[in-house]
Amino acid sequence: MKSIFQNFLLAGLALAVFTACEKDEDRLVLRQQAPATLTSTAQSVTLTSADAAKPALTLTWTPPNYGYSNAAVAYALQVIRKGAADTIMIDNGTSLSKSFTVGELNALMLRAGVQPGTQGQVDISVKSTVVTNTSPARTNFAPAYSNSTTITGTPFSTAPTYPTALYVPGAYQGWSPDKASSLTLVNSDGSYEGYIYFAAASEFKLTSAPNWDNTNYGTGGVGKLSTTGGNLSIDSPGYYLMRVDLGKQTWTATKTQWGIVGAATPKGWDASTPMTYDATSNTWKVTLDLKADDFKFRANDAWDINFGDTKADGILDAGGDNIKVPAAGKYLVTLDLSKAGKYTYTLTKQ
Structure with missing residues (x-):
């Protein structure tokens, strides 16, 4: 009887040990x-x-x-x-x-x-x-x-590199890249801009060098660029602000008519006094009486595109501070947008 009890006891202990091990x-x-x-x-x-x-x-x-x-x-x-x-x-x-x-x-x-x-x-x-x-x-x-x-x-940059300028040869100037107007790189992301005068509707292309031997850009659809596309085009004469984004392969051309506006001008801040484009000097000009006060340059009698002179150094800044007329009198005002990235103006007292 004792032996049977011992066997049951040993079995119970084994089960307990097994369960404990499992846990x-x-x-x-x-x-x-x-x-x-x-x-x-x-x-x-x-x-x-x-x-x-x-x-x-x-x-x-x-x-x-x-x-x-x-x-x-x-x-x-x-x-x-x-x-x-x-x-x-x-x-x-x-x-x-x-x-x-x-x-x-x-x-x-x-x-x-x-x-x-x-x-x-x-x-x-x-x-x-x-x-x-x-x-x-x-x-x-x-x-x-x-x-x-x-x-x-020493890792190298994987950001794309862009030429410092894009040339705009076309029918308006004889398809000569070395004599064409150019756009300037204004941002390292591949953004370019510049002003170009087209005397008539014209087809054109963009070249990455003043020749046809490098990368050239044509149309890739409305507002798009392609290195294999046909000619781009302007459908009416005028003075255009051209912007190109090589990173996004896009382009725009905005026709502009320039004027001056401000307290120094005859129409004040209510309306622009128009300027006249001089194709010989590639500048905009107007002669008028100015007060000893402020003015700015703006396109299309609107504020979408305007220039001031923040540093008062004769170099224009997009959306910059008002320009001061030093003394009242008759002035020849000249706006020069021909050098992309370095737009200038002069006030010449008559």
Whole structure:
């Protein structure tokens, strides 16, 4: 009888131990016995746009040791700019290597915050995570991190570069790029502007140099540009503000009639006093009596396009401060918009 009781007791204890172990297993955290070891084929890389498609370096690493051979592990590269806190994670699946071209590494360094043209460093390590298909998972696996390797390089800018000027050859001037009016780059994003006088309706194109041997732009549809399109066109004569955005491949042409407006002028601030275009000097002129007061230049008797002189240096600023007339009298007022990006005016007392 005692023997039977002992057997039941032992069975009960075994069951209790089994249950306790099962619960303990649910709370078990498995940690690696040896982390991954990361190596790189290069520590310093020369980055140039000409070599963007060439191999830069390859990272390889050993799998971490979790104490058993069947651990399925997924990897991600952890990239941090030297001295920074933000982390970039790049999923790499189950592969034990990652190769970068020069262009890819350049993009990674820029993304990490290294400035173009400045030498910088990024630290790269590998995060290893055990993949389990058990649902719910019966074991918690802590991520493992490899050693870090430092990559040094000077990234190049991937922003497009634009010519400083665009030339506008067309029927209005004999299709000669070297003698054509031009537009000036006014913003590094590829925005150009300039004023061009068309004596008659005309077809034209845009060229990136004062010749036909480089990149040329024609129509890509209404308001659009194309390097393979036909001629652009202006359908009536006039003095046009032309704006081109090579980044967006768009263009506009706004016909303008210039005048002066302000307390110094006969019509005050209520209306513009028209100016006359002089094709010989490529300037706008008007002679009139002015008061010792303020005025501005504006197009089309409206405020959409207007100029003032913020620094009082004779160089016009879009939407700038009012221009001061030094003393009352008769003046020849001249507006020169022929030099894109450096518009000027003069007041000559008669």
